[in-house]
Amino acid sequence: MPHAIRIHQAGGPEVLRWEEVVVPAPAAGEATVRHAAVGLNFIDVYHRTGLYPQIMPAGLGLEGAGVVEAVGEGVMDLQVGERVAYAGGPVGAYAEVRNIPAHRLLKLPDTISFETAAAMMLQGLTAAYLLRKTWRVQPGDAVLIHAAAGGVGLIACQWAKALGATVLGTVGSAAKGELAKAHGCDHVIDYSSENFSQRVREITGGEGVAVVYDGVGKDTFIGSLDSLRPMGMMVAYGNASGPVPPLDLLLLSQKGSLFVTRPTLMNYTAKRADLEALGAELFEMVGSGRVRIEVNQRYALKDAELAHRDLEARRTTGSTILLP
Structure with a gap:
């Protein structure tokens, strides 16, 4: 069975548990993604501590990159085997395999690796809406x-x-x-x-x-x-x-x-067209080399507790990824 990080109560990094989980066949409109890399972000701490409450038990994580393993009924624009990445939820990226609404997935250009994608999707799409939408920098x-x-x-x-x-x-x-x-x-x-x-x-x-x-x-x-x-x-x-x-x-x-x-990323990417537009700008900036993504820390996904401790202690720089 696949594993995932789960929490059964809000609290410090010690509440993170590495558990076996059941991943059912994707429902209508969903896709099953096997993660190659998962992103670590400070919003994950807010979910863990209860600042942003969740129904327990709960998962963590809002971004990842991997390969489509299956698609549910009605999913027409994704194929099994395609490389994809996502950011912004629903929560649950700290997992080896997960189901996710297909409309949240972006097809990943061949020029961008899984690790780079997992490191940049949430932070990069955040930078995209901040600089291009919230205040359009001139x-x-x-x-x-x-x-x-x-x-x-x-x-x-x-x-x-x-x-x-x-x-x-x-x-x-x-x-x-x-x-x-x-x-x-x-x-x-x-x-x-x-x-x-x-x-x-x-x-x-x-x-x-x-x-x-x-x-x-x-x-x-x-x-x-x-x-x-x-x-x-x-x-x-x-x-x-x-x-x-x-x-x-x-x-x-x-x-x-x-x-x-x-602002929040979810508001700025609630419409599929807005998500695709911001994603295209991000992929172009990274693909052109004008924005370099620095993956400065890598942890095993099962060691998410240590990753959270380092993040909160400000011992990290740039982007951090978790590897299933």
Whole structure:
């Protein structure tokens, strides 16, 4: 029987269990995928801890890449043996084999490996909607990307640079700063030793940035608002340091008639056409070499507990994959 990581209660990494699971034949509209690689993302921690509640017992994981083993009734555009990848759910990617709605799968170009695909789908599609939809970055824009050496950060820095933006990024160490610079970040700010909003003002000549992409949350939110130019946009797309407290909307007018949004990949890819369009942009950027995907950590899928501990301790950079 195939195995999967399951949780029976919310909690720390110790709640992750490697268990045998039954994978039935795919239902109508589904496909069975045998994973070659699975992605690790911070949202997996939110599901594990209960910040994003699930019905128990539950799986984890929102992205993977592999081969179609079977298709259910009504699935016309996928064939057994095709290479596919996906991101964004439903939850359950931490598995050797799984069933998934066929409309969530994208056919994987031959130029992109399974490991690269598993490392880039969630983070890459996130970068795609952030840079091309939420705030459409234009040449000359100054943008601030938090956690610039993280998975989304390294992709977003390269992509924003390719679009002609001036890229500012925050990091937590000198080593991570060098990594961000090597991936398109023009100005690196070490938030462990610098006031990042003050540095943003210095770098931009007092103007501030057009947009802040903030996956950190509570610890950076107010500083992010203070980094924006008038009518700039604060894009809060994650909560790595905890949820942002309630916000007095009057603060947005006081700081320059600012915009704030809390987007999700699922909203931006709910329609098949939008998923395909963002996927095509991502595959083109990676296939052309303008965005390099850094797989800096690999763990056996059964060792997901260790992977979660390293992720939460900020011992990882770039992308991390789990191998069945």
